[in-house]
Amino acid sequence: MLKFAYTIFYVQDVIKTIEFYEKAFGFKRAFIADTAEFGQLDTGGTALSFATIELITGEIPGGFIASDANKQPLGVEVAFSTDHVEQAYQAAIEAGAIEVTRPAVKPWGQTVGYVRDINGFLVEICTPIG
Numbered sequence: 724m725l726k727f728a729y730t731i732f733y734v735q736d737v738i739k740t741i742e743f744y745e746k747a748f749g750f751k752r753a754f755i756a757d758t759a760e761f762g763q764l765d766t767g768g769t770a771l772s773f774a775t776i777e778l779i780t781g782e783i784p785g786g787f788i789a790s791d792a793n794k795q796p797l798g799v800e801v802a803f804s805t806d807h808v809e810q811a812y813q814a815a816i817e818a819g820a821i822e823v824t825r826p827a828v829k830p831w832g833q834t835v836g837y838v839r840d841i842n843g844f845l846v847e848i849c850t851p852i853g
Contacts (some may be wrong), residue, residue: 729763729770730801733789734842737762737773743841744771747818748803748811771801792821792843800837800845804852808834811848820846 734740741752741762753770755762763772776789790797805811808826815838816822826836826848835849 727769729772731772731774732801732842732844733776733779733787734773735776737775740773740840740842743819747815747820747840748846749814790843792839792841794843796823796839796843796845800847802847802849804849806850808836808848808850812836812838815846815848 732740737759738755741755741764744750744764745752750764750766750771753763753765759775760778761772761774763770780786788797803811812826819841820838821840821843823837823839823845824835826834828834833850833852835847838846838848840846
């Protein structure tokens with residue numbers, strides 16, 4: 724059986740990205756490689772990781788579409804849940820996140836808001852489902 728181990732976002736600057744996630748969302752770094760090509764946040768059971776675009780470029784034949792904060796977001800997101808969505812949303816904006824959709828209560832009762840990180844990746848901030 725497979726186990727979901729981690730998600731990696733490919734970014735221009737691993738250290739700057741980890742510092743942003745620490746400030747914007749309150750996560751702590753698990754580690755950053757000596758080369759600064761890879762780093763990981765302590766996010767609980769499944770890790771959120773970052774690696775440089777250069778590190779992956781040779782591994783993907785034909786290349787890939789890199790996230791760009793100046794273009795439309797990619798069709799993927801990472802979601803963080805909290806009982807204090809509005810507070811977390813505002814903290815992310817103050818840390819440099821790009822506002823997408825302010826938190827709102829959805830028909831199923833969950834409060835959901837969206838920002839983009841400094842690399843242009845979508846981040847959902849929401850109440851837990853359930």
